[in-house]
Amino acid sequence: xxxxxxxxxxxxxxxxxxxxxxxxxxxxxxxxxxxxxxxxxxxxxxxxxxxxxxxxxxxxxxxxxxxxxxxxxxxxxxxxxxxxxxxxxxxxxxxxxxxxxxxxxxxxxxxxxxxxxxxxxxxxxxxxxxxxxxxxxxxxxxxxxxxxxxxxxxxxxxxxxxxxxxxxxxxxxxxxxxxxxxxxxxxxxxxxxxxxxxxxxxxxxxxxxxxxxxxxxxxxxxxxxxxxxxxxxxxxxxxxxxxxxxxxxxxxxxxxx
Amino acid sequence: xxxxxxxxxxxxxxxxxxxxxxxxxxxxxxxxxxxxxxxxxxxxxxxxxxxxxxxxxxxxxxxxxxxxxxxxxxxxxxxxxxxxxxxxxxxxxxxxxxxxxxxxxxxxxxxxxxxxxxxxxxxxxxxxxxxxxxxxxxxxxxxxxxxxxxxxxxxxxxxxxxxxxxxxxxxxxxxxxxxxxxxxxxxxxxxxxxxxxxxxxxxxxxxxxxxxxxxxxxxxxxxxxxxxxxxxxxxxxxxxxxxxxxxxxxxxxxxxxxxxxxxxxxxxxxxxxxxxxxxxxxxxxxxxxxxxxxxxxxxxxxxxxxxxxxxxxxxxxxxxxxxxxxxxxxxxxxxxxxxxxxxxxxxxxxxxxxxxxxxxxxxxxxxxxxxxxxxxxxxxxxxxxxxxxxxxxxxxxxxxxxxxxxxxxxxxxxxxxxxxxxxxxxxxxxxxxxxxxxxxxxxxxxxxxxxxxx
Numbered sequence: 001x002x003x004x005x006x007x008x009x010x011x012x013x014x015x016x017x018x019x020x021x022x023x024x025x026x027x028x029x030x031x032x033x034x035x036x037x038x039x040x041x042x043x044x045x046x047x048x049x050x051x052x053x054x055x056x057x058x059x060x061x062x063x064x065x066x067x068x069x070x071x072x073x074x075x076x077x078x079x080x081x082x083x084x085x086x087x088x089x090x091x092x093x094x095x096x097x098x099x100x101x102x103x104x105x106x107x108x109x110x111x112x113x114x115x116x117x118x119x120x121x122x123x124x125x126x127x128x129x130x131x132x133x134x135x136x137x138x139x140x141x142x143x144x145x146x147x148x149x150x151x152x153x154x155x156x157x158x159x160x161x162x163x164x165x166x167x168x169x170x171x172x173x174x175x176x177x178x179x180x181x182x183x184x185x186x187x188x189x190x191x192x193x194x195x196x197x198x199x200x201x202x203x204x205x206x207x208x209x210x211x212x213x214x215x216x217x218x219x220x221x222x223x224x225x226x227x228x229x230x231x232x233x234x235x236x237x238x239x240x241x242x243x244x245x246x247x248x249x250x251x252x253x254x255x256x257x
Numbered sequence: 258x259x260x261x262x263x264x265x266x267x268x269x270x271x272x273x274x275x276x277x278x279x280x281x282x283x284x285x286x287x288x289x290x291x292x293x294x295x296x297x298x299x300x301x302x303x304x305x306x307x308x309x310x311x312x313x314x315x316x317x318x319x320x321x322x323x324x325x326x327x328x329x330x331x332x333x334x335x336x337x338x339x340x341x342x343x344x345x346x347x348x349x350x351x352x353x354x355x356x357x358x359x360x361x362x363x364x365x366x367x368x369x370x371x372x373x374x375x376x377x378x379x380x381x382x383x384x385x386x387x388x389x390x391x392x393x394x395x396x397x398x399x400x401x402x403x404x405x406x407x408x409x410x411x412x413x414x415x416x417x418x419x420x421x422x423x424x425x426x427x428x429x430x431x432x433x434x435x436x437x438x439x440x441x442x443x444x445x446x447x448x449x450x451x452x453x454x455x456x457x458x459x460x461x462x463x464x465x466x467x468x469x470x471x472x473x474x475x476x477x478x479x480x481x482x483x484x485x486x487x488x489x490x491x492x493x494x495x496x497x498x499x500x501x502x503x504x505x506x507x508x509x510x511x512x513x514x515x516x517x518x519x520x521x522x523x524x525x526x527x528x529x530x531x532x533x534x535x536x537x538x539x540x541x542x543x544x545x546x547x548x549x550x551x552x553x554x555x556x557x558x559x560x561x562x563x564x565x566x567x568x569x570x571x572x573x574x575x576x577x578x579x580x581x582x583x584x585x586x587x588x589x590x591x592x593x594x595x596x597x598x599x600x601x602x603x604x605x606x607x608x609x610x611x612x613x614x615x616x617x618x619x620x621x622x623x624x625x626x627x628x629x630x631x632x633x634x635x636x637x638x639x640x641x642x643x644x645x646x647x648x649x650x651x652x653x654x655x656x657x658x659x660x661x662x663x664x665x666x667x668x669x670x671x672x673x674x675x676x677x678x679x680x681x682x683x684x685x686x687x688x689x690x691x692x693x694x695x696x697x698x699x700x701x702x703x704x705x706x707x708x709x710x711x
Contacts, residue, residue, distance in 0.1 A: 073709075073711065099623055211710070
């Protein structure tokens with residue numbers, strides 16, 4: 001009986017291991033660690049270091065492919081604007097389709113003249129271009145649009161981005177997670193899933209108001225998954241978290257964590 | 258026996274001229290308009306012969322190689338094209354296919370040859386013969402004033418050309434690059450490693466030459482000469498003048514796979530075709546940028562930055578095509594699809610970025626071509642109540658507009674073959690029941706979806 005009490009309970013042991021893992025994970029990007037504040041407190045608090053790490057891979061994907069492409073791109077542009085606001089230099093944008101519309105970009109904090117556009121023929125070429133871009137010290141960030149991404153390619157990008165201390169943003173044009181939840185494992189620092197929500201009625205009568213998105217932080221190294229309802233003010237360029245949503249899936253994840 | 262067709266002969270001769278660039282970059286097919294022309298090749302081997310062990314050795318090798326292709330050739334070597342032409346045709350025999358005229362000895366070599374050796378039209382040669390002037394020696398002593406009224410100015414001109422008293426310009430098939438390196442292999446090579454090593458050697462020599470000339474190349478061409486006489490070219494462009502072997506080697510490395518060695522490659526040449534001045538100072542800065550650690554990046558400013566970016570653009574452009582790597586520049590136009598122009602990937606240091614005019618909210622994605630939608634309109638001049646796009650019905654909950662955008666009247670009609678009509682468009686920003694936002698327009702009574710908003 002007494003021997004049993006010498007061992008910590010299974011739960012405490014797990015707790016300790018989790019703490020160690022978390023410390024390790026948070027230590028990794030801490031070397032020359034720079035974070036970009038997103039400007040919305042509820043979001044920043046959820047991220048390790050109080051903001052989005054400016055040295056590594058971040059993924060953004062639409063909640064429903066095709067239909068939420070606009071919302072996902074808008075959110076990715078906002079992240080990009082915040083990640084590169086303090087850094088000079090061009091941004092490499094590698095994509096298969098040339099449908100990014102430059103006149104819209106200034107509103108998101110991205111100067112169109114900074115973009116170095118590389119039109120690729122395939123996902124492989126996009127990933128290749130991103131890796132090349134991460135070898136060039138002049139670029140402030142690299143952004144790629146891909147249809148699909150395998151974990152190996154993502155790991156390479158994450159490693160490269162961490163080594164050169166540059167942000168790499170990957171926008172999926174197709175939904176990744178087949179089922180509800182975190183989707184396949186990713187080596188990225190964060191993975192966001194963005195879908196449109198109806199804008200709030202009371203503020204604008206019948207007019208198209210500020211975009212409202214359901215932003216799901218699917219994965220976050222050193223942090224926890226979360227779901228937010230985010231409103232973005234087109235005029236001021238500010239984020240506002242209208243509500244942190246909790247659904248059964250997140251609740252279950254949080255209990256497990 | 259094979260049937261003769263001038264076009265096929267000409268094509269074969271062109272191929273042969275291409276092949277013979279292994280000896281000299283300066284090759285040309287004889288002009289058909291010349292008498293007796295269209296059947297020979299010009300090779301200017303000035304400064305090249307020593308690479309093959311002298312003129313005699315080069316000629317012997319050339320004849321031997323041609324005979325391996327089943328071609329019997331006659332070679333004339335002389336100081337002037339005219340003399341070479343003459344001796345190749347009138348002073349060689351099957352047993353002795355090469356005739357070399359020692360420097361300055363044209364007159365002696367030509368003297369015993371018939372006058373037709375002066376590249377004269379047949380009727381002109383016949384006329385001279387009837388005048389009793391059948392050998393070149395007969396013409397040589399005559400005063401031009403006596404000759405010209407009877408046989409025309411051409412005879413005297415041809416004679417002067419052959420003797421080297423008048424310059425005779427002959428244009429090469431391709432522009433001759435000022436910087437060219439050549440490598441011949443004892444045994445044909447084909448293994449990727451061997452090819453890469455050969456390219457490295459060539460690059461080292463070429464870049465040394467460029468350095469002496471204080472120049473950098475913008476366009477390079479690697480030519481591989483296969484054993485079977487065919488050849489493969491690998492052109493390469495760069496965004497900035499370059500003469501660093503390491504950078505060029507990386508650029509070539511990705512493409513060498515596409516070089517099919519066939520049964521083996523026996524020689525290679527590498528040419529810098531387009532040159533730009535590149536001073537040693539610029540190079541030091543570039544090397545400094547290359548050596549600077551990729552992390553940090555604080556030290557990389559000004560010219561360093563541009564050159565380092567230049568390398569990236571080279572690599573991207575080399576694989577994707579230079580037209581596909583560009584910046585975005587504003588263009589003044591009312592039509593949304595005309596508002597953006599492609600700018601150079603590496604803007605000049607002094608270039609000022611254009612201004613993006615402030616406009617009402619714009620979609621983040623603009624479809625390359627407006628897509629027609631089925632819309633159920635509410636009132637005239639009002640947004641649709643609902644629309645069907647890509648088979649899905651969207652109920653419009655909110656809308657803003659119209660914003661009328663008209664094409665410039667001085668530009669040609671913007672009517673789209675896919676169905677979008679020209680003329681003014683009334684744009685609406687709409688939100689559907691799920692909160693998704695679209696940019697629609699009405700033109701000529703029909704509705705189109707043009708963009709996706711965030």
